Amino acid sequence: MTTTTESFAKLCSSAVTDDATPIKSLVFKPKTPKSATPIPIVVIALQSTTTPSSLIAQLTGTKDPRLAKDDLIKTFFAAPSAGEFNLGHLLNNSTSEYHLLIDQHLVDLKDSTILKLNGNLFIEKSKAIEYLNELKVAKLQSNIDFTTEVKPQNTSKQQPKDKKEKKALAPSNATLEDAKLIGITVDKALDFPGWYQQVLTKGEMLDYYDVSGCYILRPTSYAIWENIQTYFDSKIKKMGVRNAYFPMFVSSRVLEKEKDHIEGFAPEVAWVTKAGSSDLEEPVAIRPTSETVIYPYYAKWVQSHRDLPLRLNQWCSVVRWEFKHPQPFLRTREFLWQEGHTAFLSEEEAKEEVLEILHHYANIYKELLAVPVVQGKKTEKEKFAGASFTTTVEGYIPQTGRGIQGGTSHHLGQNFSKMFNLSVENPLGSEHPKVFAYQNSWGLSTRSIGVMVMVHSDNKGLVIPPRVAENQAVIIPVGITKKTSIEQRELIHESAKEIEAQLRKNDIRVFGDYNDNYTPGWKFSQYELKGIPLRIELGPKDFEKQQVVVVRRNDSKKIIVPISELTETLPKIMDDMHEVMYQKAKDAFDTHRVTIHDWKDFVPTLNKKNVIVAPWCGVMECEEDIKDSSARKDDGEEFEVDEKAPSMGAKSLCIPFEQPTMKDGQKCIKCNRNAVNYCMFGRSY
């Protein structure tokens, strides 16, 4: 070996390379008898490559490999934790055996590609490969194609009827040759991040974009956003809110006016400094949110108390140039949202609106996305920068056991109105002091779509709740064989088209797939992958009985419906489907929201993928203590599939509005102070 630990660092650079290709360095531990020493398996792969443990087992001839815990990684590679492990640590092991699997997609990259490792290290791909080769690991397998795994079940359904026949009819369709790649190839339960990526890209919700942290919202996801827009827009317009559009640019002078606020956003602000080839005299920021964009004009427009309330909303995109690992929908550098900004004469009116909006947010989740949320108030530590208080809807992702903020409605008090002099003469008379407006701001973003996908979708692909799906149903003729007469086939197709037209006339979003080149089974898989809520099957026997078979995407439940009743029945089926999806998700959240009173239960409960409701003193230092004390304590039985999660401490998610009854003298879960209310804690996104 010619390289030392120090020289590995020398191969790397710590200068942030914005378009570097992130790679992951994972250590797996196979199931090993307690008496034996395990042989770790190191996987070096592109971040975007999913590395199913079943395939790893097959490749290494081991049983049930799982992500190794910190202690094993410390023992074998002297790395501080799994989260910090990278390929440099392999140098620390020159004696004991381990497997080393290298992703073919990584090997295939151009030599000059910059790779991003854990610990914010950057290395040229050619140097990384050379380094790995120089390690001369005995059990090395390079060029692994992690996508080769094929699910054994259902393959016949997923294949076209007959390859040769297919070929003749459609000579140019290369897709069919690798039909195995069409479906989801990773298990939601085993590799959640890999599954999430596949379900989004293969379901055609989203595509990755060549500017890091930005994603393309394809029509399937944008249609969901449009449905959310339509719903919320009509609610706020009824409240008297009007839409407007403010510029995306902010001058630094204005941006920095509210100090707490800018402190919260400054590190993530993107700056335009050039136009064409000229430098701008003064750089302008792209809005990370629009409080400081809007309020100078509110101050100008509001001249009298009769100009209040002033309630505007805008649908736009905002930019927060985060350097943390981006995640589609959940953490992106540009995202779509609405932001409402309102100003009132009285505190009461303002506070009333804060809750009214929060209620609409909760209903977007419940009534549109079939996702349960807990409504509550953020702690002082977690509130919006510059707000008086923040209310929130908090969701829950069962696979990771993590909480996720779903939308926030802030009461800003008079903090901003005092900074921007948004004030009016006192309606009681000019001898009374002038009144600074009481303000709110509230926002909900496309993150909601990510939550919806994580909660409902499965190993067959997307599951989209019917109220927000671009297409609610697909009609597929079935049971047409070589024995079926041409007349009968025609009759079925015509009948299907009539049904389609009839449903569409009744505002049910439906389409038919009458393409004879694909088997019904292949189509079933396709539309399951894309999450179409209902499949309507019409075969010769159905036609005879003048009925169809309706199959629900979420639970495969089949319902036979007479054609004459379809228009009336379908909305009911969808409502029931929505309810079933919601209840299932709610059960998962309810089961994993555990109320505890003893600190000793805190981390073990957390490690069982729960969020915790616990009595709490309300002191910020105690909250920080809880976070620190719950980090890196993953000693439970379960392992986390997201390599980032185990090291994460629990944050306060919210103080739920619905509070358990507090007994007299109840102490805080963590410290010796008296509890003031129950707070919901959890690992979070």
Place this chain on the structure above:
Amino acid sequence: MTTTTESFAKLCSSAVTDDATPIKSLVFKPKTPKSATPIPIVVIALQSTTTPSSLIAQLTGTKDPRLAKDDLIKTFFAAPSAGEFNLGHLLNNSTSEYHLLIDQHLVDLKDSTILKLNGNLFIEKSKAIEYLNELKVAKLQSNIDFTTEVKPQNTSKQQPKDKKEKKALAPSNATLEDAKLIGITVDKALDFPGWYQQVLTKGEMLDYYDVSGCYILRPTSYAIWENIQTYFDSKIKKMGVRNAYFPMFVSSRVLEKEKDHIEGFAPEVAWVTKAGSSDLEEPVAIRPTSETVIYPYYAKWVQSHRDLPLRLNQWCSVVRWEFKHPQPFLRTREFLWQEGHTAFLSEEEAKEEVLEILHHYANIYKELLAVPVVQGKKTEKEKFAGASFTTTVEGYIPQTGRGIQGGTSHHLGQNFSKMFNLSVENPLGSEHPKVFAYQNSWGLSTRSIGVMVMVHSDNKGLVIPPRVAENQAVIIPVGITKKTSIEQRELIHESAKEIEAQLRKNDIRVFGDYNDNYTPGWKFSQYELKGIPLRIELGPKDFEKQQVVVVRRNDSKKIIVPISELTETLPKIMDDMHEVMYQKAKDAFDTHRVTIHDWKDFVPTLNKKNVIVAPWCGVMECEEDIKDSSARKDDGEEFEVDEKAPSMGAKSLCIPFEQPTMKDGQKCIKCNRNAVNYCMFGRSY
């Protein structure tokens, strides 16, 4: 005088200061007997200050001052043209008399403010004032408040009933004290740019923003945009177009892929180079349009001819950092638009769509905005950068006689598909060459709202066509005097509210103003200013007869309608009103679209605020020649209110689809070549 021409230049800088305050230097010539020498009036004012000629007349004791033509400016100040005149030229006149009026708003600026003069010169405010003082002009009036002008007519109407009473009821309303400032104070015919600014800001369509070239779309204008969106969105969705959202950022590598295209946009591209306090490794551009953002992904998604057509649209904002003088709606650095991007297997399908979209654009103008447009094709010189051809809808602004591009639908041919390798195997078989997709892109922006305002609005304020107005009607109780009994007053208010509820139930966008603190006349002025299409008056006598008086904003036409028929009649009144507005605008356009065949008529016709339809050879050099030859030839009788217009040459606006019959052997209007078709030329925005 201590300063010389050269030293004035030394006071200035030519370095572009992005947030400089633009000022205007205008020369007026009062009506003077032919025998007498006129005494010019020089006005130095903020660009944003409107300088009504009636006030100038009053201040200088002159008659009918109008913007001076180039010859006068040359004679008195040796400036090349009115458009190039700035305060430096005052040095050239040390003998003859002239008036010098200086805007108080300019004097009030901070001393360190940088002023932007004509000719891209920049000067510190303190230096400019010092310079002006040193000129020791006899007829100097500094600190002029150009806003003091009050229209004499209607002032009693515009005042609140009784100031004292008002005060007691609403002590804090400062607005009433300066009610004279509420209405439009400049004449559309005399100071079109000043009028345009007032009508937009006082009508609450838009506000100026502290980043130059960016404007705030207030609810009144955004609602118009929403109505355009709803209309167009439903049209394209019926065509099979789906909405999506692509990131606003583009990497330079991708942006620069299509050379013609990037050449067209490069000088205006805004670049993000910093995030927080760190420099980005590689700057990213903000989309000026999304061809290059989108097409790499089309190339990826389209794997087979069955993936075509691919038709997506997005509603978003784009950024073009122009350094030309910005104008609300018409030329702004960020603007809202939709951009459609489609790819087809065959050229025919693509070309068919281009025209279908153009037809929808023409209908947005005709059916929603009541604005006539001419449909046609752009010349090679004026087509979209990278397109095969561009089709366009062209509007006309009567006050300036200038054409304005209203929306464009481009056929891109295979230019982009070849660059981005958007191709499929030939459906005829793989032995045939692969097929590059035929592409279109098409866009319509908020500029359309600016055209609508310029065409319809008047000296009382905005006139908004009823189909796009946020509020279509306002109900105002009238004729209530001190003699009116409380019961009767109550009855009228109740009846008005019932009418309001009834109309609203029938999807007529209506509101009532029942505020007793303002006179009906004051309210009339208010809602005329804001462009509410219909005013519904209900007074005691109307109530007796169970009728209302409906007054149309566009022509003050009064229609008496029985209350029982209102729901049915109002939509008809609005349709008729729309038709009248459209016809009036169409008559203006038709009258000022003049077909000529002789070059000698060209410039005189142009100078009479016409656009020209003329036989043309289709050669690009000839088009450039026409532009050059028609520039700075303003020898007509009329003077241009926009100081930028007179020096402008005529561009080709489009080759109209509707062509006059061409006679055999017809020559080009300008050169000796044969004409190939009639082309529409004009000064333009």
